[in-house]
Amino acid sequence: MATVMPKKKRSLLQGNEAIALGALAAGCRFFAGYPITPASEISEVLSARMPRVGGTFIQMEDEIASMGAIIGASIAGIKSMTATSGPGFSLMQENIGYACITETPCVVVNVMRGGGSTGLPTCPGQGDVMQARWGTHGDNPIIVLAVSTVTDCFDITVRAFNLSEKYRIPVVLLSDEVVSHTRETVIFPSPQDIEIVDRVTPSVPPEWYVPYENNSTGIPDMAAFGEGYRYHVTGLVHDERGFPTQHPEEVKTFTNRLFRKLTQGLHEIQIIKTFMMNDADVAVIAYGSVARSAQRAVVDARSKGTKAGLLQLITLFPFPERLVDKVLKQCIRVLVPEMNMGQIYREVQRVNQGKTDVKKYNRIDGQFITPDEILGELLLEE
Amino acid sequence: MPKEITKLIHKYLRHDKKFPHVWCPGCGNGVILGSLIRAIDRLGLTKDEIVLASGIGCSGRMPVYVDFNTLHTTHGRALTFATGIKLAKPSLTVITVMGDGDATAIGGNHFIHAARRNVNLTAIIINNQIYGMTGGQFSPTTPYGSHAATAPYGHIEHAFSIAELAVTAGAAFVGRGTVYHVQTLDKLIKAAVLKRGFSVVEIISNCHIQFGRRNEMGNPVTMMEWMRDHAVTVEKAEKMTSEDLEDKFTIGILADEEKPIYTEEYDKIRERAGD
Amino acid sequence: MTGKKKRPAVRPEKGTQRSKPSKSLEKQSGRAKKRYSHTVFEDWCKKCGICSSFCPKNVIGQDEHGGPVFERPEDCIGCRFCELHCPDFAITVQELDSDTVGDV
Numbered sequence: 060m061a062t063v064m065p066k067k068k069r070s071l072l073q074g075n076e077a078i079a080l081g082a083l084a085a086g087c088r089f090f091a092g093y094p095i096t097p098a099s100e101i102s103e104v105l106s107a108r109m110p111r112v113g114g115t116f117i118q119m120e121d122e123i124a125s126m127g128a129i130i131g132a133s134i135a136g137i138k139s140m141t142a143t144s145g146p147g148f149s150l151m152q153e154n155i156g157y158a159c160i161t162e163t164p165c166v167v168v169n170v171m172r173g174g175g176s177t178g179l180p181t182c183p184g185q186g187d188v189m190q191a192r193w194g195t196h197g198d199n200p201i202i203v204l205a206v207s208t209v210t211d212c213f214d215i216t217v218r219a220f221n222l223s224e225k226y227r228i229p230v231v232l233l234s235d236e237v238v239s240h241t242r243e244t245v246i247f248p249s250p251q252d253i254e255i256v257d258r259v260t261p262s263v264p265p266e267w268y269v270p271y272e273n274n275s276t277g278i279p280d281m282a283a284f285g286e287g288y289r290y291h292v293t294g295l296v297h298d299e300r301g302f303p304t305q306h307p308e309e310v311k312t313f314t315n316r317l318f319r320k321l322t323q324g325l326h327e328i329q330i331i332k333t334f335m336m337n338d339a340d341v342a343v344i345a346y347g348s349v350a351r352s353a354q355r356a357v358v359d360a361r362s363k364g365t366k367a368g369l370l371q372l373i374t375l376f377p378f379p380e381r382l383v384d385k386v387l388k389q390c391i392r393v394l395v396p397e398m399n400m401g402q403i404y405r406e407v408q409r410v411n412q413g414k415t416d417v418k419k420y421n422r423i424d425g426q427f428i429t430p431d432e433i434l435g436e437l438l439l440e441e
Numbered sequence: 442m443p444k445e446i447t448k449l450i451h452k453y454l455r456h457d458k459k460f461p462h463v464w465c466p467g468c469g470n471g472v473i474l475g476s477l478i479r480a481i482d483r484l485g486l487t488k489d490e491i492v493l494a495s496g497i498g499c500s501g502r503m504p505v506y507v508d509f510n511t512l513h514t515t516h517g518r519a520l521t522f523a524t525g526i527k528l529a530k531p532s533l534t535v536i537t538v539m540g541d542g543d544a545t546a547i548g549g550n551h552f553i554h555a556a557r558r559n560v561n562l563t564a565i566i567i568n569n570q571i572y573g574m575t576g577g578q579f580s581p582t583t584p585y586g587s588h589a590a591t592a593p594y595g596h597i598e599h600a601f602s603i604a605e606l607a608v609t610a611g612a613a614f615v616g617r618g619t620v621y622h623v624q625t626l627d628k629l630i631k632a633a634v635l636k637r638g639f640s641v642v643e644i645i646s647n648c649h650i651q652f653g654r655r656n657e658m659g660n661p662v663t664m665m666e667w668m669r670d671h672a673v674t675v676e677k678a679e680k681m682t683s684e685d686l687e688d689k690f691t692i693g694i695l696a697d698e699e700k701p702i703y704t705e706e707y708d709k710i711r712e713r714a715g716d
Numbered sequence: 717m718t719g720k721k722k723r724p725a726v727r728p729e730k731g732t733q734r735s736k737p738s739k740s741l742e743k744q745s746g747r748a749k750k751r752y753s754h755t756v757f758e759d760w761c762k763k764c765g766i767c768s769s770f771c772p773k774n775v776i777g778q779d780e781h782g783g784p785v786f787e788r789p790e791d792c793i794g795c796r797f798c799e800l801h802c803p804d805f806a807i808t809v810q811e812l813d814s815d816t817v818g819d820v
């Protein structure tokens with residue numbers, strides 16, 4: 060069996076390739092997908108590499124089926140992933156909701172394109188941020204991460220699996236056309252330095268197993284099908300034993316637990332990066348490929364005498380309110396550039412509540428935001 | 442004739458669930474559940490080896506009652522989940538149970554592709570010719586001219602023949618039975634589960650409440666009598682003229698062929714990919 | 717609810733109903749006729765009428781609510797149509813050994 064990690068320690072890779080390699084490094088052994096630009100390379104790489112590590116790649120008939128298949132594989136005990144772009148992501152929402160309610164770990168990569176509907180397939184966009192959080196019907200929490208470099212694509216994919224496994228929740232990994240098709244050198248960590256988290260499986264005998272137990276962490280142990288723990292999995296709201304219930308107390312307990320398990324883990328779920336923030340009085344809050352431009356703009360602003368800094372959000376949801384709040388309290392001006400009409404800007408404003416001056420900068424023409432544009436906005440009022 | 446029928450079924454039920462089950466008096470779903478359990482018992486499979494996955498609708502409620510690894514998925518998607526489970530753990534025997542609307546309307550695409558792909562799964566499709574749970578709207582198998590909640594003036598669309606659809610899509614095994622011909626049904630399900638490859642059993646069932654009452658067959662007995670009078674075995678049909686067969690449907694094994702199985706083919710891919 | 721003629725109604729006791737097999741062993745052409753006992757698990761029976769309507773020997777009648785009454789158990793040929801077709805697993809047909817017939 061082939062080694063999971065590439066033989067070379069450093070490699071020139073495209074973002075999509077790095078996502079595929081990150082998934083393999085995280086222990087993903089099942090991938091189901093449907094061709095779509097600009098995500099198809101993830102499928103292509105995994106169709107070649109999955110069989111070499113004893114895993115399975117399957118191309119399904121559509122994205123609905125892909126999502127169903129990865130949930131099935133995860134319930135059978137295998138770490139699983141799918142990858143798509145906007146139109147496919149819309150189709151997946153039904154079964155993403157199923158994964159939320161059944162607490163089935165899985166990773167869903169959405170390489171964002173520009174525009175709505177079929178949109179701008181070969182252009183970048185960040186229009187799916189709110190869909191990633193609220194795309195399913197019902198009121199389920201979910202984890203949404205965003206990558207901005209090819210190295211991120213590797214590292215954050217591993218983190219996505221770890222969070223998904225630990226918290227028994229689907230994790231949406233948002234990339235965009237720029238990040239996914241950019242080629243950069245990635246220096247791989249040595250395998251022993253990669254932290255891998257696996258779901259907790261029950262240690263009790265089957266007759267004691269409570270598949271959706273309302274325990275102190277809010278995260279029940281997960282038995283795989285076929286291991287002697289025969290239980291029921293359903294998208295209907297269920298009791299601790301997994302059977303459908305409409306009893307108001309049980310419904311309330313169940314829904315509260317889904318939120319509670321994340322609230323208790325916010326310290327490790329909410330991932331950010333800061334750049335030159337220590338003494339900053341002007342900040343950019345950005346994510347995805349825009350954070351790259353923002354980083355350059357911050358350097359340029361500093362050279363022009365503006366004490367700028369960058370707060371890069373890797374975790375978009377649960378929205379890192381307290382971490383953002385710290386920046387809002389520290390800075391006199393905050394800029395939120397995005398390739399949409401201001402989806403995270405709205406979240407920042409929700410936290411801001413008038414504390415400081417928050418501006419947005421948006422592009423929705425399928426072009427990415429350049430460092431100069433951000434710099435121009437930062438210096439606008441100097 | 443087996444000595445134990447009901448007693449045997451009880452070995453597989455989750456008695457802590459609410460019984461009698463949720464289905465209407467005389468519903469064919471209960472008959473099919475019994476048939477499925479007997480087939481599994483005769484195959485000597487353990488409860489731990491079986492996965493029973495369903496979609497949405499009256500049929501979707503079946504897994505909750507049996508003590509297997511059970512999965513109640515989204516509408517029409519049971520086969521996609523089943524595909525993931527089977528590929529992740531090929532040692533499991535994965536059976537899906539779906540309704541006619543579930544499998545051939547909302548899940549129609551998954552169904553034909555599962556048949557084409559030939560993953561070793563069994564699809565049991567309960568065809569009661571109507572959407573029962575939602576109140577009797579017409580389904581892809583509602584006959585032309587019949588009445589439904591959304592076809593109050595008579596149905597103007599034409600029905601799928603599920604079994605023939607499966608044959609055309611390439612299913613390795615296709616059988617059709619009814620809830621009246623239970624002993625044939627037991628054998629069909631057993632053969633389908635045993636079959637290596639994608640197998641389909643279409644079961645003509647009765648929804649006398651939602652279909653029957655709107656179509657002059659308002660109780661389970663008249664619907665079962667209709668099955669008795671209109672079903673012809675495949676063998677007998679071969680000797681009948683097309684005129685004689687006009688208002689009849691065939692039961693028995695409609696297709697049984699050997700095709701390479703997906704999981705085995707994928708094992709070869711793993712070898713080819715090598716190091 | 718079924719098209720079947722109703723027989724005189726016999727309301728069974730609540731709970732499990734069991735038919736009483738005839739105690740004498742009839743000899744028919746040198747072979748002992750097989751005997752069967754029938755149990756109806758009334759808590760699960762939904763009185764759909766399938767068993768009574770299709771019984772080939774008219775062993776099963778209906779009570780006033782349409783529930784099964786095993787009126788002529790001695791006529792049962794053990795085809796188990798009723799048991800196989802009961803959607804609610806509410807009927808058990810048991811063949812009686814010749815030496816157990818008397819004890820049931």
